[in-house]
Amino acid sequence: MKKKFKCEVDCANCAQKLEDAIKKIEGVTDAKVNFIMQKLTLEAPDEIFEDIFAEVIRTAKIIEPDTVISEK
Amino acid sequence: MTARQKKLLFRILAALVLFVILVILEKTQILPEKYNRYLFLFYLLPYVIAGYDVLRKAVLGVIHGRMLDEAFLMAIASFGAFVTGQYEEAAAVMIFYQIGEWFQGYAVGRSRKSITELMDIVPEYANLEDEEGNIEQVDPDDVEIGSILVIRPGEKIPLDGEVISGDSMVNTAALTGESVPRQVRAGDPIISGCINGEGLLRIRTTKEFDDSTVAKILELVETASEKKSRTENFITRFARVYTPAVVAAAAALFVIPGLVTGQWLVWLYRACTFLVISCPCALVISVPLAFFGGIGAASRIGVLVKGSNFLELMANVHTVVTDKTGTLTEGNFIVTDLIPAEGVSKEQLLLAAARAEGMSSHPIAKSIREELFKERPDQAEFLKTPEDTENVSGQGLIAMMEGSRICVGNDKLMQAEGISYVHAEDPAATISYVSQDGIYLGAVLIRDTVKKDAAQAVRRMKEAGVSRVIMLTGDRHQVGEAVAAEIGLDGVRSDLMPEQKVEAVETLLGDLSGRQKLAYIGDGINDAPVLTRADVGIAMGSMGSDAAIEAADIVIMDDDLMRIPAVTGIARQTVRIARQNIVIALAVKLLVLILGAIGAANMWAAVFADVGVCVICILNSMRLLMERGD
Numbered sequence: 001m002k003k004k005f006k007c008e009v010d011c012a013n014c015a016q017k018l019e020d021a022i023k024k025i026e027g028v029t030d031a032k033v034n035f036i037m038q039k040l041t042l043e044a045p046d047e048i049f050e051d052i053f054a055e056v057i058r059t060a061k062i063i064e065p066d067t068v069i070s071e072k
Numbered sequence: 073m074t075a076r077q078k079k080l081l082f083r084i085l086a087a088l089v090l091f092v093i094l095v096i097l098e099k100t101q102i103l104p105e106k107y108n109r110y111l112f113l114f115y116l117l118p119y120v121i122a123g124y125d126v127l128r129k130a131v132l133g134v135i136h137g138r139m140l141d142e143a144f145l146m147a148i149a150s151f152g153a154f155v156t157g158q159y160e161e162a163a164a165v166m167i168f169y170q171i172g173e174w175f176q177g178y179a180v181g182r183s184r185k186s187i188t189e190l191m192d193i194v195p196e197y198a199n200l201e202d203e204e205g206n207i208e209q210v211d212p213d214d215v216e217i218g219s220i221l222v223i224r225p226g227e228k229i230p231l232d233g234e235v236i237s238g239d240s241m242v243n244t245a246a247l248t249g250e251s252v253p254r255q256v257r258a259g260d261p262i263i264s265g266c267i268n269g270e271g272l273l274r275i276r277t278t279k280e281f282d283d284s285t286v287a288k289i290l291e292l293v294e295t296a297s298e299k300k301s302r303t304e305n306f307i308t309r310f311a312r313v314y315t316p317a318v319v320a321a322a323a324a325l326f327v328i329p330g331l332v333t334g335q336w337l338v339w340l341y342r343a344c345t346f347l348v349i350s351c352p353c354a355l356v357i358s359v360p361l362a363f364f365g366g367i368g369a370a371s372r373i374g375v376l377v378k379g380s381n382f383l384e385l386m387a388n389v390h391t392v393v394t395d396k397t398g399t400l401t402e403g404n405f406i407v408t409d410l411i412p413a414e415g416v417s418k419e420q421l422l423l424a425a426a427r428a429e430g431m432s433s434h435p436i437a438k439s440i441r442e443e444l445f446k447e448r449p450d451q452a453e454f455l456k457t458p459e460d461t462e463n464v465s466g467q468g469l470i471a472m473m474e475g476s477r478i479c480v481g482n483d484k485l486m487q488a489e490g491i492s493y494v495h496a497e498d499p500a501a502t503i504s505y506v507s508q509d510g511i512y513l514g515a516v517l518i519r520d521t522v523k524k525d526a527a528q529a530v531r532r533m534k535e536a537g538v539s540r541v542i543m544l545t546g547d548r549h550q551v552g553e554a555v556a557a558e559i560g561l562d563g564v565r566s567d568l569m570p571e572q573k574v575e576a577v578e579t580l581l582g583d584l585s586g587r588q589k590l591a592y593i594g595d596g597i598n599d600a601p602v603l604t605r606a607d608v609g610i611a612m613g614s615m616g617s618d619a620a621i622e623a624a625d626i627v628i629m630d631d632d633l634m635r636i637p638a639v640t641g642i643a644r645q646t647v648r649i650a651r652q653n654i655v656i657a658l659a660v661k662l663l664v665l666i667l668g669a670i671g672a673a674n675m676w677a678a679v680f681a682d683v684g685v686c687v688i689c690i691l692n693s694m695r696l697l698m699e700r701g702d
Contacts (some may be wrong), residue, residue, distance in 0.1 A: 008074075
């Protein structure tokens with residue numbers, strides 16, 4: 001499943017770091033943090049998508065405490 | 073500006089005002105001598121106002137074991153300045169760092185907004201008509217295929233569909249950059265994102281919103297910046313090593329000379345100037361922002377670029393290969409001459425040809441039909457599909473019609489059928505010979521007209537840096553040469569079967585060296601394999617054609633050839649801006665690093681190298697987007 005989220009990040013480098021970190025989460029097929037559009041595209045298997053998304057939020061809080069990820 | 077940006081701006085301004093007051097008090101020595109030892113505390117105030125969140129982030133970063141976090145580095149650099157007694161600079165570093173952050177957010181927000189405004193094609197509602205004729209305003213997302221929508225004058229077409237009643241001029245400017253409205257009547261297809269003119273239209277939707285042109289285009293533009301250019305990938309990789317390298321250099325600069333000279337404070341200060349420059353943000357943002365701007369500028373003239381990488385490739389295009397029919401020519405075939413055999417009337421010849429072609433949608437068949445109806449409108453009802461037709465690839469067709477065998481095709485077909493025909497000569501025309509039951513009836517000469525601005529477009533492409541323009545065509549050699557001469561092309565490959573076009577492109581690709589790229593321009597309908605094979609596939613006249621939008625890398629919504637030199641120019645400017653940014657950012661940072669190491673640059677210079685350069689690069693990148701196009 002591929003889904004888009006609103007993702008407020010402060011700087012381009014932070015977005016890149018966030019993308020790198022999310023890609024490393026186990027189970028994530030692909031992830032993109034588009035700083036210019038302030039969007040996160042997350043791709044992961046359907047059955048574990050919810051868990052992965054929760055993990056993404058946790059990771060984001062660690063990498064960039066100011067990040068806000070929300071459903072569009 | 074978002075609420076977050078407003079809050080940050082307010083904090084920055086407050087800190088800045090306080091900071092300026094303190095500097096004035098200190099420099100003019102209004103402040104009594106005895107307070108000087110509290111100066112540290114005074115400067116701490118604007119410092120904390122501006123940077124408390126940075127400090128918080130720094131602490132969190134350390135807890136999570138991330139020492140190379142920018143917030144942490146900024147905190148260390150400013151702490152270092154406090155330790156060495158440079159209170160003023162410590163506060164300044166934090167305030168200016170935040171100004172840089174704020175500006176980055178603001179600039180990107182502006183760019184995003186100007187792109188979405190540009191793509192102001194999203195319909196907010198649809199007027200759905202139910203069986204009783206009642207009209208209800210609904211979300212375009214909820215409209216099912218086959219629904220009837222009413223579009224009032226001035227409203228946006230919400231979904232792709234077909235006009236069932238009404239007559240109007242629609243404005244396609246938001247999609248194609250073309251300002252001349254297009255006429256639509258009952259039966260015509262209509263595309264979402266266009267704006268209805270004066271008439272009231274009723275349409276039946278043929279697609280859901282997600283599959284409609286508007287949704288597709290938006291999706292394309294939004295994801296285009298995710299397909300990264302080589303320049304951007306280079307910068308991303310560079311940024312990953314840049315920060316650790318500068319931090320390591322700072323540590324070395326503090327420890328080694330410190331041990332040797334024992335002047336710890338001097339070297340701590342110099343090491344801190346290094347840390348201020350260690351953030352690669354200017355580089356990381358300015359390159360994608362430049363490409364984003366380029367993609368935005370292109371979409372303003374009705375050209376969709378599907379990725380930053382394609383814009384970059386377009387800047388290096390050396391050879392442009394183009395299809396003939398429908399790309400360089402209008403694709404409107406017209407019968408220009410009829411040469412009947414002895415004892416055959418023109419009408420007989422035309423009728424036989426038209427019968428064989430039946431209701432085929434092939435452009436040649438259409439032109440023959442139109443010519444016939446011009447003379448004999450009454451024939452329209454008699455034309456029917458032949459009982460059996462055989463398409464002989466590269467030759468023509470053979471049709472069985474009420475017991476007789478009609479052949480329509482070129483010399484090869486006549487020879488293969490053993491028909492004694494009279495060879496006709498016209499360099500610019502496609503010639504179809506017609507025979508019925510082995511008897512030669514005559515020749516039909518059909519011509520396609522070259523687009524008005526084709527020659528000018530080719531000239532402009534050359535001015536924009538393209539070295540050669542070559543045409544591929546399935547047509548005869550003479551026809552190809554005639555068109556090439558008229559437009560001023562550098563070469564023609566004619567008599568090509570569709571699959572040979574790929575081979576021709578491969579041969580041309582083989583001629584290129586190094587960074588030179590090849591672009592192929594076609595209508596995207598029959599030439600998907602060629603579009604894919606070229607470095608950059610450009611589809612023209614694609615409005616509403618999913619196949620073309622799918623296969624191409626760059627999509628030109630209308631069929632205006634002048635868009636090609638225009639987008640080449642935009643691509644070149646984009647790449648130039650991205651390179652300028654890299655050079656400016658690296659040169660300034662390197663210079664300040666060197667000066668900082670030998671003690672010739674203070675922390676103010678470092679702040680400029682960080683924030684100042686970031687602002688300059690962002691402004692430079694936004695140039696393309698802010699320029700108002702024609």
